[in-house]
Amino acid sequence: MPDRAAPADLRRLAGLAREYGTPLYAFDLDRVRAQVAGLRAALPEGVGVLYSVKANPLPRICAVLAGLGLGAEVASPGELRAALAAGFGAEQILVSGPYKHPGLLTVPGVRVSVDSVSELAQLADRGTAHALLLRVRPDFAPACGIPMGPVSRFGIPAAELAHAGAILRGSDLDVIGFHVYPGSQNLRAADAVANLRNAYELTVRAAGSTGVDPRVLDLGGGFGIPYGPREPRPLDLGPVGDELARIQSCAPGVDLLLELGRYLVAAAGWYVTRVVAEQHYDGRVGVVVDGGTHHRPDLCGLDLARASFPPLLLGSPAGPGRTTDVTGCLCLPWDVLAEGVTMPAVQAGDLLAFANSGAYGLSAAPHSFISHPPPAQITFDRSRAEHV
Numbered sequence: 001m002p003d004r005a006a007p008a009d010l011r012r013l014a015g016l017a018r019e020y021g022t023p024l025y026a027f028d029l030d031r032v033r034a035q036v037a038g039l040r041a042a043l044p045e046g047v048g049v050l051y052s053v054k055a056n057p058l059p060r061i062c063a064v065l066a067g068l069g070l071g072a073e074v075a076s077p078g079e080l081r082a083a084l085a086a087g088f089g090a091e092q093i094l095v096s097g098p099y100k101h102p103g104l105l106t107v108p109g110v111r112v113s114v115d116s117v118s119e120l121a122q123l124a125d126r127g128t129a130h131a132l133l134l135r136v137r138p139d140f141a142p143a144c145g146i147p148m149g150p151v152s153r154f155g156i157p158a159a160e161l162a163h164a165g166a167i168l169r170g171s172d173l174d175v176i177g178f179h180v181y182p183g184s185q186n187l188r189a190a191d192a193v194a195n196l197r198n199a200y201e202l203t204v205r206a207a208g209s210t211g212v213d214p215r216v217l218d219l220g221g222g223f224g225i226p227y228g229p230r231e232p233r234p235l236d237l238g239p240v241g242d243e244l245a246r247i248q249s250c251a252p253g254v255d256l257l258l259e260l261g262r263y264l265v266a267a268a269g270w271y272v273t274r275v276v277a278e279q280h281y282d283g284r285v286g287v288v289v290d291g292g293t294h295h296r297p298d299l300c301g302l303d304l305a306r307a308s309f310p311p312l313l314l315g316s317p318a319g320p321g322r323t324t325d326v327t328g329c330l331c332l333p334w335d336v337l338a339e340g341v342t343m344p345a346v347q348a349g350d351l352l353a354f355a356n357s358g359a360y361g362l363s364a365a366p367h368s369f370i371s372h373p374p375p376a377q378i379t380f381d382r383s384r385a386e387h388v
């Protein structure tokens with residue numbers, strides 16, 4: 001994986017900012033490809049990977065991932081359309097989420113993750129030809145930055161699985177397996193291994209309670225990204241691959257799936273802004289930029305303003321560091337992109353690039369607030385750059 005701040009990247013980003021203006025989202029498709037190659041090298045043969053489209057639904061990013069043979073996990077008609085247009089085959093698409101808009105069930109071949117007993121009962125009444133996975137809520141405490149354990153709301157709780165089994169026995173639904181999602185933003189190999197193991201063991205119990213003999217197990221993923229100095233090291237996939245190989249040997253003939261969003265795309269994206277002014281308040285220095293949290297939200301509650309690496313200064317020679325806030329252009333006190341970071345003094349016109357901005361960016365943002373124009377979104381690779 002290339003460095004977050006490789007000089008060639010900085011030059012490229014500065015060039016894109018000159019060409020397309022700021023604020024700007026820029027996505028390096030070669031980094032997406034490199035991330036998938038690294039993942040593939042660490043996973044045992046036969047483990048499938050679904051791309052969680054909500055992390056970044058841009059058509060060119062989806063097309064790269066489809067072209068590399070991944071599947072897709074979608075939750076709305078728009079995401080389903082994006083996945084199909086990008087080239088994911090219907091059979092490689094898993095529809096999930098607590099509400100299946102009718103538009104999600106009109107494409108033959110897609111698999112459907114059933115989120116609740118109530119949804120299962122409705123499908124049994126109506127009948128459906130889709131192959132189904134039962135999403136089972138973790139009954140263990142997952143170790144993750146963003147856990148979805150026993151007190152989360154998604155999936156069928158273990159206590160309701162017998163009821164689900166009874167519904168299945170009276171129906172002709174085609175349940176092919178289970179789906180467990182322990183959570184997101186996992187950077188520790190031991191935690192990722194424990195989550196996979198616990199998820200697999202839960203599916204074994206779920207098979208006993210429901211009478212389903214699984215052919216497919218989606219065990220989640222939630223592999224994280226080192227956004228900042230609190231968690232600077234990437235996830236070590238070696239032990240994760242070993243655990244998946246062990247699960248494969250326990251479940252011969254069963255297709256294992258992972259579903260990953262940010263892990264595949266976050267490090268491929270930058271949010272590039274231009275410094276427009278400086279503010280002084282409460283003994284602090286704030287550098288105002290032409291972007292803000294309306295474009296770079298913190299939807300997942302990761303405390304990005306305080307926990308991220310400082311933005312990268314593009315172009316100008318770096319001087320000594322000073323403690324700086326980077327404030328956005330909104331008339332909103334908490335529109336702060338970086339708080340108390342150490343960075344060189346900058347001036348109006350300088351360019352600042354926020355790394356690790358490839359996931360949960362514009363599609364997760366309240367970008368119509370205050371009606372600034374939307375940022376351009378550019379995908380690029382070695383050979384070319386394209387406006388999205």
Ligand SMILES: *Cc1c(COP(=O)(O)O)cnc(C)c1O
Pocket residue numbers: 052054055073096181183184185221222223259260261262263359
């Ligand atoms: C959001 C989501 C993902 C992707 O999460 P990341 O943290 O981006 O990897 C995967 N599976 C489900 C069910 C999700 O809701």
